[in-house]
Amino acid sequence: MSHVDGNALAGVMADALGADVTTMRVGCAHCGTVSIIAETMVTFDGPGPVAHCPTCAAILLRVVSADDGVTVDVRGIRTLTMPRPDERVE
Numbered sequence: 760m761s762h763v764d765g766n767a768l769a770g771v772m773a774d775a776l777g778a779d780v781t782t783m784r785v786g787c788a789h790c791g792t793v794s795i796i797a798e799t800m801v802t803f804d805g806p807g808p809v810a811h812c813p814t815c816a817a818i819l820l821r822v823v824s825a826d827d828g829v830t831v832d833v834r835g836i837r838t839l840t841m842p843r844p845d846e847r848v849e
Contacts, residue, residue: 762800762802763801765795767803767808768799768801768808771822771824778841780841781795781796782795783841784838784840786836787817787835787836788835790817793838794812794814800813800816805821807821808821809822
């Protein structure tokens with residue numbers, strides 16, 4: 760599987776959610792690893808980017824952009840934590 764890091768999701772997720780998500784912490788529903796989005800492994804083999812757990816490679820989230828909007832499938836994430844503004848990395 761060829762991949763890049765989760766920073767590749769910055770633009771498409773900012774478009775979908777209106778915020779930088781690369782510093783959000785995600786808990787993998789498969790193995791429980793908690794990492795930031797920027798540390799995930801992102802592939803572009805399908806209709807949109809897919810973020811995989813950096814530990815077990817399970818799918819955490821999928822993003823598909825279509826004419827009617829952007830769909831974000833997060834069923835592989837057990838927890839999603841957005842840092843408070845004063846905790847964000849600049």
